[in-house]
Amino acid sequence: MSNHRTIAHFDLDAFFVSVECIHNPALKGLPLIVGGTRQRGVVAACSYEARKYGVHSAMPMATALRLCPQATVVKGAREEYSKYSRRVTEIIADQAPRFEKASIDEFYLDLSGMEKYFNPMQWTMQLRSQIMEKTGLPISFGLATSKLVAKIATNLAKPNGYLRVEPGREKEFLAPLKVNAIPGVGKQTHQLLLSLGIQTIGDISHRKAEDMEFLMGKQGAELWYKSQGIHHEEVIQFSETKSLSTETTFDTDSDQLDFIISELTRMTEALAYDLRGDNKTAGCIAIKIRYADFETQTRQMAIPYTCYEDDLIPAMKALLSKAYQKNKPVRLLGVRLSELTSGYLQTSLFEQTPKKTALYQAVDSLKKKFGIDSITRARNLQSGH
Ligand SMILES: [Mg+2]
Incomplete structure (x- = not known):
């Protein structure tokens, strides 16, 4: 073998x-x-x-x-x-x-x-x-x-x-390639490597690992291993059912639609924030409504891959309008995002203006700085089959 x-x-x-x-x-x-x-x-x-x-x-x-x-x-x-x-x-x-x-x-x-x-x-x-x-x-x-x-x-x-x-031929294959052929070597790292006289991957592999580490720290050592074709990252199995979800049970049952919408909106925003933090997009959204009599309804729909509440909230509202039974008191609400895929950046490229992406990033960094306990408390990353 x-x-x-x-x-x-x-x-x-x-x-x-x-x-x-x-x-x-x-x-x-x-x-x-x-x-x-x-x-x-x-x-x-x-x-x-x-x-x-x-x-x-x-x-x-x-x-x-x-x-x-x-x-x-x-x-x-x-x-x-x-x-x-x-x-x-x-x-x-x-x-x-x-x-x-x-x-x-x-x-x-x-x-x-x-x-x-x-x-x-x-x-x-x-x-x-x-x-x-x-x-x-x-x-x-x-x-x-x-x-x-x-x-x-x-x-x-x-x-x-x-x-x-x-x-067995990885090192030989990599050697003549330019250093920025290594995924993750961006403009800055590339410039730094050029300033060190390193142009090809072979220029790295011919040096000693310790020298690369001395020059560039941990990143240098990592680059050295990569230049040898040594890379142990696992293939992480894709699962459609892997999801990001949150639920809230109310102290008092509510039949106020405004309140229900605002709760679901808050939960959707929190999940979108988590999604971006994980550098992920979702391709499916589901909501769950449990009434005071414990009747439970879930509805889900496929959506274009996104990590933005601007896309998720209208989908959530569409699901709510299908599922919601008027005047029945609600005791629990839930939102779940699934079909999680990497590639937050690719989605952000579709924003009409870079301004909007920048706005999301600014808001997210504020959230990160000051924390929103509703997110960490309700966060529930689960994997099903
Ligand atoms: Mg491609």
Whole structure:
């Protein structure tokens, strides 16, 4: 038996753009930008044709249009992206022994031990073909012995490709790549590394771990391990039923709709705050109402992946209007968010203006500073099956 792990990393190519092109094939091959309003929005995604002009996601729309004035801008349909993301998730969930949904368009599969029965490369190629046939979306993958190396391989294989890094050849594979090919090495770290004369991953792996730690502290040591292709992070199984929820039982039963709405709103806000704190988005919201006679109603609905109360509160209200029985005293209310997926940033790119995202961040940091006991008290992270 082999003693290494086998990890596949799947990433949909220019996901939002690909979905737009399915709906409107005339957009194929054009420099296309998906994002908020023309003037003040940011780029949520862009086609490879637009990338050639230096456009990238999270860039202010004004800058993007200066670089590529001929680009077509579409507002984007988050409901559609969530729908396609779910379809891909279902296909993977059907086949993969263990998988993590790392964001709306990114998955890690743990295929360790599979080589006893199948050729993991062939198996992964077949899965990729299935995803492309069933959804029409281009997707790339990397196959390696760790999440880190698999992801780097995917990035190299993109667009519309795949790459395998053979066990034992990780260091050799990484050595010629630029240091910012390591996920998480941002502009600042990159600058710092360049100032230390480090350009490629090989420049790190040829040094001693202690030297890197001396130069850059803990981060330096971590980079050294990564440069060797050593990375032990586990694939965390995705579960639709894993949820974030809160409940409140009242001292006195209430039949006041205003009060019920304000309580559910407060609870939804608290959960949204927790969601952002966990760097997660939710794809499903449920409410629970228990009446004084203990009759209990729960209602749930699928929603576009979000971490904002601006999206969650209208959904909560829609559920309430379906479930609520007038004039019946209520003793307990609950809100639950599920289908939790990483990728808070990606969702925030859809805000109409960066201002709103900034506002959320400001409010959250105030909440963090001063605390809201209702959140910590009511918080209940549970996992079901
Ligand atoms: Mg992608």
